[in-house]
Structures are given as C-alpha cells and as structure tokens.
Amino acid sequence: MLCDLHTHTIVSGHAYSTLKENIEEAKKKGLKFIGTSEHSEQMPGTCNNVYFYNMKILKRNFDGIYLIRGAEANIIDYCGRLDLTEDKHLRNLDYLIASLHSACIKDGGLTNNTEALIKAMDMKKVRIIGHPDDDRYPIDKEELVLAAKKKGILIELNNSSLTKETSRINAKSNNIEILKLCKDYKVDIIINSDAHVDYQVGDFKKALKLIEEVSFPKERVVNFDENEDRLFDYLKINKEKFYQD
C-alpha cells in the first residue's frame, strides 16, 4: 500500500501516540507516505484550529517517508458545513476528510444525513468522506456513491470500523453494500486505518479481507501502489512537487 491518510495522534485528545511514533510505524509498514489527520476543533479534547495553520513548519521528508498534512473535519449541520472552514486555518493543509461524529452532530434521519455528506463534498479542501458506514447515521448509499463519482471525492473504507472495538454500528454490512455500489458504478475508494495508536497505522488487514470477499477490483482502490497518479489527482496535489519539497 502507498499510504494511510487517516491517522490521529495525542493531539486529537483520545489517541495515544505522537506524530513521530506514527511516522516511524508507517515507515516500518513500508508505506511511501502518511497523512496525519487530527480532529478539528468541535471534537471534545482536540486541538484549536490554529494547529492546522502551523503545520507549515513540518518538513515533508522524514528519512524517506513523506508527510502529508490533513485534518478530519466534523460535519456540524445537514447543509454539510464543517468546523474547519477559514482560509487562515486551511491554507497549509493538503486535504480534509469530512466525517459525521456523535460528539458533533445528531442523527438527522436518512435524508438529512445523506444531504450532510453530499454537501460536505463541496466544502474547501474536502477530498475524502470518512467512514460513511455507521447505522448511527443511516444514509442513502446509492446517492452517496453517485455524488462522490460526480464530484471526484473518495469514499473511505475504514479499517477501524471493521474491528470489534468500533462504536460504529453494522459497519461491515454497510461497507459491503457501499463496495458493491462502487464496483457497479465504477467509483474509486481509499482504504485508511483511522489509527488512534501507532501500531494501528497502516493496518489494513480487515479492509483488505473485505475487498477480497466482495471481489472488489484493485484498480478502484487509489492507495494501491499502481494507482498513485490517480490518488494525487484526487488530492489535487502536484506529485513531482510534493516529493521534491
């Protein structure tokens, strides 16, 4: 695998490793780059959004593994608004994951939840919809998949959702449905760990098993090595420039 773009550190307030530890783990797992994606400021215990502005000080190349600067923004209403929208905070970020979290938004019912995710796709720097696999927020999966295709946004297959420790409900069966729709409509996905401790970084075992189970085509998973160019297109990052930085 090329990368893991959904990882948290102690900065998020409910995760247990440092950025340095996560980077070292990513290197150990053989990834080419790692995305760090702390929760934005409406998640209890996380950093102020000023944190994201200052990520400009972080170098790219940590002895051969590259760092990409992200955030997991909270969707805070059914118009898809996020709690990380100001240019001064977004300026130095490479990408956002937009997600629904129980600490930041209530279940609005299927229509509202779907609308929230689809509208969030239009928010600045959003490139990925995080874990849309949770029956605490029922959604119209077909509408979501078709919107992602139209808007050029990646749908995440979240490895943590598939573990026994997850708080998300029915994630496995929901992901199977989403994968089938993505396969039928030729929509690309990204596999991420959503690590909250270093040893989870780059752990995609459950997600990889699931894509085998549903015979999901490998060319549709943008963080497989061979799909690197397409991944950078989705992220809207100039690949050559990124690696030279």
Ligand SMILES: [Zn+2]
């Ligand atoms: Zn999340």
Ligand SMILES: [Zn+2]
């Ligand atoms: Zn997360």
